[in-house]
Amino acid sequence: MLLLSALISGLGLGSMYGLMALGFYMTYAVSGTVNFAQGSAMMLGAVLTHSFVLTLGWPPVPATLLALVLCALYGLLVERLAVRPFVQRDSEAWLMATVALGIVLDNAVMFTFGKEPRSMPSPLAQAPLSVGGVGLGVYPLQLLIPLVGLALAAVLHQASRRTRWGTAMRAVVQNRNAARLMGIPIRRVVALAYALSALFAGVAGVLIAPLSLVHADMGTLFGLKAFAVAMLGGIGNAWGVMAAGLLFGVAEALVTVTLGSGYTQIVSFGLVIAALAWRPDGLFGRPAVNKV
Numbered sequence: 185m186l187l188l189s190a191l192i193s194g195l196g197l198g199s200m201y202g203l204m205a206l207g208f209y210m211t212y213a214v215s216g217t218v219n220f221a222q223g224s225a226m227m228l229g230a231v232l233t234h235s236f237v238l239t240l241g242w243p244p245v246p247a248t249l250l251a252l253v254l255c256a257l258y259g260l261l262v263e264r265l266a267v268r269p270f271v272q273r274d275s276e277a278w279l280m281a282t283v284a285l286g287i288v289l290d291n292a293v294m295f296t297f298g299k300e301p302r303s304m305p306s307p308l309a310q311a312p313l314s315v316g317g318v319g320l321g322v323y324p325l326q327l328l329i330p331l332v333g334l335a336l337a338a339v340l341h342q343a344s345r346r347t348r349w350g351t352a353m354r355a356v357v358q359n360r361n362a363a364r365l366m367g368i369p370i371r372r373v374v375a376l377a378y379a380l381s382a383l384f385a386g387v388a389g390v391l392i393a394p395l396s397l398v399h400a401d402m403g404t405l406f407g408l409k410a411f412a413v414a415m416l417g418g419i420g421n422a423w424g425v426m427a428a429g430l431l432f433g434v435a436e437a438l439v440t441v442t443l444g445s446g447y448t449q450i451v452s453f454g455l456v457i458a459a460l461a462w463r464p465d466g467l468f469g470r471p472a473v474n475k476v
Contacts, residue, residue: 186441187438187441188322189322190437190438190440190441191434191437191438192322192326192327193322193326193437194433194434194435194436194437194438195326195329195330195430195433195434196325196326196327196329196330196395196433197392197433197436197437198330198429198430198431198432198433198434198436199329199330199332199333199334199429199430199433200329200333200388200391200392200406200429200433201406201409201410201413201429201432201433202333202337202413202425202426202427202428202429202430202433203333203336203337203384203385203387203388203429204222204223204226204384204385204388204406204407204410204413205410205411205413205414205417205425205426205428205429206336206337206340206381206384206422206425206426207219207222207225207380207381207382207384207385207410208222208381208410208411208414208419208425209414209419209420209421209422209425210340210353210377210380210381210384211374211377211378211381212414212419212420213353213357213377213419213420214353214356214357214373214374214377215267215271215374215377217267217271217278217279217282218279218282218411218419219259219262219263219267219282219378219381219382220279220282220283220286220407220411221258221262221266221282221283221285221286221289221382221407222286222381222382222385222403222407222410222411223286223385223403223404223405223406223407223408223410224258224285224286224287224289224290224403224407225255225258225259225262225381225382225385225386225389225403226385226386226388226389226392226402226403226406226407227289227290227293227389227399227400227401227402227403228251228254228255228258228289228293228382228386228389228403229251229252229255229385229386229387229388229389229390229393230304230389230390230392230393230398230402230403231293231297231389231398231400232250232251232254232255233247233248233251233304233389233390233393234302234304234393234398235297236248236250236251237304238302238304238305248390251386251390252383252386252387252390254386255382255383255385255386255389256379256380256382256383256386257379258289258382259378259379259380259381259382259383260375260378260379260382261285262282262285262378262382263374263375263377263378263379264375265281265285266278266281266282266284266285267281267282267374267378268371268374286403286407290400290401290403290404291400293400294400294401297399297400299399299400300399301397301398301399301402302397302398302399303397303398304393304394304398305394306325306393306394308323308324308325308328308394309323309324309325309326309394309395310323311323313327323395325391325394325395326395328391329391329392330430332387332391333426333429334426336384336387337422337423337426340380340422341422341423349373349376352368352369352373353373353376353377355368356368356370356373356374385403385410388406389402389403392406409432409452410429412432412453412456413425413428413429413432414428415456415460415466416428416431416432416456416459416460416466416467417429417466417467417468417469418465418466418467418468418469418470419466419469420469420470421466421468421469421470423468424466424467424468424469425468427467427468428466428467428468431467432452432456435451435452435455436448436452439451439452
């Protein structure tokens with residue numbers, strides 16, 4: 185029973201890593217840049233939802249929707265202030281700029297929201313499930329999280345093939361210059377990718393908040409793990425990134441159950457290093473082909 189509980193919780197965590205890693209995939213595929221403020225966007229979704237629901241007393245649904253909209257706007261802000269000015273000058277400084285903007289947000293939230301971690305009650309994370317009177321040690325939310333993660337990945341997949349903006353994003357990925365000649369607004373497409381990136385991270389924050397504690401630094405480790413997942417899955421492969429997230433989450437949960445939480449980060453990141461040493465392009469990635 186303990187093993188089953190670990191597997192389910194691992195799939196839930198893995199879905200969160202996968203969602204955030206999909207954000208890395210989107211920005212990298214469209215613009216060749218990576219949003220290292222993803223962890224801050226995840227934290228922002230959790231903090232805003234907590235503030236709207238518990239501090240202001242708003243109904244959960246509109247509060248959550250507004251929090252996610254603000255996360256998307258934060259993604260637009262990251263692209264406009266920390267990415268676009270440097271990309272236009274062919275500078276790689278966007279990497280440090282996105283990190284710096286994330287740190288600025290983390291500290292701004294710490295001064296306004298407070299340093300103390302706070303709980304986020306949810307009816308889906310109060311009573312563990314049981315079968316025949318035997319407790320499974322699993323909350324309903326932990327079963328819901330993987331379903332939401334996979335559903336959002338499927339929506340992204342379908343939208344990229346059946347919508348105008350999805351087609352534009354794929355065109356930019358395949359050939360940026362040809363897309364520009366066809367009249368596709370490259371800057372808007374890149375901005376949309378950053379908005380979706382932060383939106384997905386915000387969804388992860390909203391879902392994980394009831395199972396964790398909400399605080400200003402909660403996104404830091406999540407962001408690092410999500411980037412490791414993106415690299416592990418092959419950052420140019422959307423489904424590979426999601427699969428790597430699930431694998432990473434399950435491995436992390438199994439290590440915690442078998443060896444203890446003290447070994448979780450050591451073993452999980454050690455496995456990532458070993459996997460990338462074996463397959464530098466990721467488990468599901470393909471080596472880049474350079475035309476000469």
